[in-house]
Amino acid sequence: MTISSSLNAGVSGLSANASRLAAISDNIANSSTYGYRRVETDFNSLVMTNGGRTYTAGGVQSSNIRLVDEGGSIVSSNNATDLAVRGRGMLPVASVSQYQATGEPELLLTSTGSFRLNEEGYLANEAGYYLLGWPADLDGTIPSFPRDTTAGLEPVQFSLSLTGDPTTSVSMALNLPATETETGSSGDSHNLSVEYFDNLGVSQSISVTFTPTVPATGMSNEWTMVMTDSAQDDAVIGEYTIVFDDSRTGGGRIASVTPVSGGPYDDVTGLLTVDVAGGPIEFDIGAVGANSGLSQLSDSFAPISITKDGSPVGNMVSVEIDENGYVSANYDTGVSSVLYQVPLADLPNPNGMIAMDSQTFRPSPESGAYFLWNAGDGPTGDIKSFAREESATDVAKELTDMIQTQRAYSSNAKVIQTVDEMLQETTNIKR
Numbered sequence: 001m002t003i004s005s006s007l008n009a010g011v012s013g014l015s016a017n018a019s020r021l022a023a024i025s026d027n028i029a030n031s032s033t034y035g036y037r038r039v040e041t042d043f044n045s046l047v048m049t050n051g052g053r054t055y056t057a058g059g060v061q062s063s064n065i066r067l068v069d070e071g072g073s074i075v076s077s078n079n080a081t082d083l084a085v086r087g088r089g090m091l092p093v094a095s096v097s098q099y100q101a102t103g104e105p106e107l108l109l110t111s112t113g114s115f116r117l118n119e120e121g122y123l124a125n126e127a128g129y130y131l132l133g134w135p136a137d138l139d140g141t142i143p144s145f146p147r148d149t150t151a152g153l154e155p156v157q158f159s160l161s162l163t164g165d166p167t168t169s170v171s172m173a174l175n176l177p178a179t180e181t182e183t184g185s186s187g188d189s190h191n192l193s194v195e196y197f198d199n200l201g202v203s204q205s206i207s208v209t210f211t212p213t214v215p216a217t218g219m220s221n222e223w224t225m226v227m228t229d230s231a232q233d234d235a236v237i238g239e240y241t242i243v244f245d246d247s248r249t250g251g252g253r254i255a256s257v258t259p260v261s262g263g264p265y266d267d268v269t270g271l272l273t274v275d276v277a278g279g280p281i282e283f284d285i286g287a288v289g290a291n292s293g294l295s296q297l298s299d300s301f302a303p304i305s306i307t308k309d310g311s312p313v314g315n316m317v318s319v320e321i322d323e324n325g326y327v328s329a330n331y332d333t334g335v336s337s338v339l340y341q342v343p344l345a346d347l348p349n350p351n352g353m354i355a356m357d358s359q360t361f362r363p364s365p366e367s368g369a370y371f372l373w374n375a376g377d378g379p380t381g382d383i384k385s386f387a388r389e390e391s392a393t394d395v396a397k398e399l400t401d402m403i404q405t406q407r408a409y410s411s412n413a414k415v416i417q418t419v420d421e422m423l424q425e426t427t428n429i430k431r
Helices: 002-029 096-102 395-427
Strands: 039-045 060-066 074-076 082-086 091-095 108-110 112-117 123-125 129-135 163-165 169-176 190-197 203-212 222-229 235-244 254-261 271-276 279-284 294-296 302-308 311-314 316-321 326-331 336-341 344-346 371-373 382-385 387-389
Touching: 002 039, 002 060, 002 395, 091 096, 091 112, 091 344, 096 129, 112 129, 112 387, 169 190, 169 203, 190 302, 203 271, 222 271, 235 271, 235 294, 316 382
Parallel strands: 082 387, 169 279, 169 294
Antiparallel strands: 039 060, 074 387, 082 112, 082 382, 091 108, 091 129, 112 123, 123 129, 129 336, 163 311, 169 302, 190 203, 203 222, 222 235, 235 254, 271 279, 316 326, 326 336, 344 371
């Protein structure tokens, strides 16, 4: 009956507008919630099969969608580990309670968070979520991890006690004077001390002595490099004979390195390994023919640079996260070391994710499979520290929508009231 369909349409209108009002209420309630994504309600008509001269009302149905891909404004804060994503992508997090119960992080995503060190050294936010990242190797590089699973991701954690890393590699660049390998030169040695840190964080040194070979005639272009370890009472840990090229195209570059003692030399990589008291240390002196590492030019001994890994024992004083997601710890010794990298997750349909508590979202079949990018690579934006993302709610718009919804609700209620009066008239018809 047509009049009954009018009643059903009015009821569906009440239900749809009540659903819209619920979404508006949620949006307004979270207008000050960092990282909140607003909910939007869409109405869709229901059409019944109509024919002849009568019309049957179908009514309306509502559907809600959370607009995860519409973020809020980024505002500054005074905490270095307040994070916001500037652009596309979301931060990976895991529930503290879930991780403690299972030992495996279940991936959830969020666009912002105020992360601080807890009593166990984890970076966690006030809602109880750990920040996830890939752990770095001792030299600060990030190994290759799978990008489509959580394998390799773990909660970012710092040691709250004294810490230090032993030295495992040294890169050395210096110039040896070519004039000291010619007939009549003094043959004096040149000394260089390279500091390293042992397994207990104690400062030790490797003394490197360069002695020229003085020929009877001409120039030898040959040096003997002897390395001694202070931790072994200055015992010799490596001796090498280095010959330099004197051709027009390669003059001053390494021509050959012959080990007398110590580890072998790789003429392609320029690496050799010596054993100090605490274990092996890899030295990079330059490859054969390379324009780096050791050189022999002119008449001066000139150390250019010595770089090494490892650090002395120190207390952590602060934590930093840069725009590419590298998490660094700063120590009171002045040393900074990279410990983790936080990736950004991207999905084909962010709006298809399942909304969870505390502005977190879970990937779903509707959102599509996620992929973990380095921040700033691919389609993703970068990570902004000292920042939070505000709620995506526009209060003025929500209040306007609320007025419209209230009017629509009242109008549907009036339809029901009118149908009720018409049905009452029908029942009052006398035979």
